[in-house]
Amino acid sequence: MNVEIAARQLEALGNVTRLEVYRTLVRSGPDGLAVGHLQQRLGVAASTLSHHLKYLVDRGLITQERQATTLICRAEYPAMNALIGFLADECCADTRLAGAPALPAGARK
Amino acid sequence: MNVEIAARQLEALGNVTRLEVYRTLVRSGPDGLAVGHLQQRLGVAASTLSHHLKYLVDRGLITQERQATTLICRAEYPAMNALIGFLADECCADTRLAGAPALPAGARK
DNA sequence: ATGGTATTTTTATGAATGTCGAAATAGCGG
DNA sequence: CCGCTATTTCGACATTCATAAAAATACCAT
Numbered sequence: 001m002n003v004e005i006a007a008r009q010l011e012a013l014g015n016v017t018r019l020e021v022y023r024t025l026v027r028s029g030p031d032g033l034a035v036g037h038l039q040q041r042l043g044v045a046a047s048t049l050s051h052h053l054k055y056l057v058d059r060g061l062i063t064q065e066r067q068a069t070t071l072i073c074r075a076e077y078p079a080m081n082a083l084i085g086f087l088a089d090e091c092c093a094d095t096r097l098a099g100a101p102a103l104p105a106g107a108r109k
Numbered sequence: 110m111n112v113e114i115a116a117r118q119l120e121a122l123g124n125v126t127r128l129e130v131y132r133t134l135v136r137s138g139p140d141g142l143a144v145g146h147l148q149q150r151l152g153v154a155a156s157t158l159s160h161h162l163k164y165l166v167d168r169g170l171i172t173q174e175r176q177a178t179t180l181i182c183r184a185e186y187p188a189m190n191a192l193i194g195f196l197a198d199e200c201c202a203d204t205r206l207a208g209a210p211a212l213p214a215g216a217r218k
Numbered sequence: 219a220t221g222g223t224a225t226t227t228t229t230a231t232g233a234a235t236g237t238c239g240a241a242a243t244a245g246c247g248g
Numbered sequence: 249c250c251g252c253t254a255t256t257t258c259g260a261c262a263t264t265c266a267t268a269a270a271a272a273t274a275c276c277a278t
Contacts, residue, residue: 070253179225
């Protein structure tokens, strides 16, 4: 994980529609959700949704698998884990794990 | 923390220049860094930097404090913590804390 | 006040985004 | 093969973004 990749993934999540899509997929668990179901649930135009899904696939945040005519979308959990890891390690203090303060300049990497 | 705010903050970090700025500030610790130092270190035009800093302040990711002629910028750690918390809780499995699998659909909220 | 350094605002411009309807494609079921 | 459903591609459009030079502002030191 480097800054460029992280930025691209953060950017992908930095749009309400896409973030909702992604969140919905994550919460749907490993079974994923068909594009059509996503479309119904989020109420966005199919073409817009398709556009955003491509975006998310491109950046490795979700995967798609054909099942007959429908396309199943799934969150790519390792990607999110890596991204959170980047934010926590490269950028941030651990937080929520403990009350540890931010690491001082140059303490890592 | 809601989806709109999270998306705005993620978007703010979803640009290489801003992510570098932010990362630099986080790693500079609580003392922060002057705009000028950031500018020198990152080699971006002052006006561009100022633009991005405003962006980050707007979204609550950093704060600024005047000290004589120089403006000290600091990462707003709680904001990042909340954002990571959102990603972990609302969106994602915990990861890195344990090997726990993603929460199944509807397990939360 | 004057000069100097630090930072922002203004202004400009090219590029990318977000959105959607309409048309095109893909692939099953019969 | 045909029709049907699912999804994508193709314009089109308005909006926002990223960048930076130039001018303006802020504030200290003298």
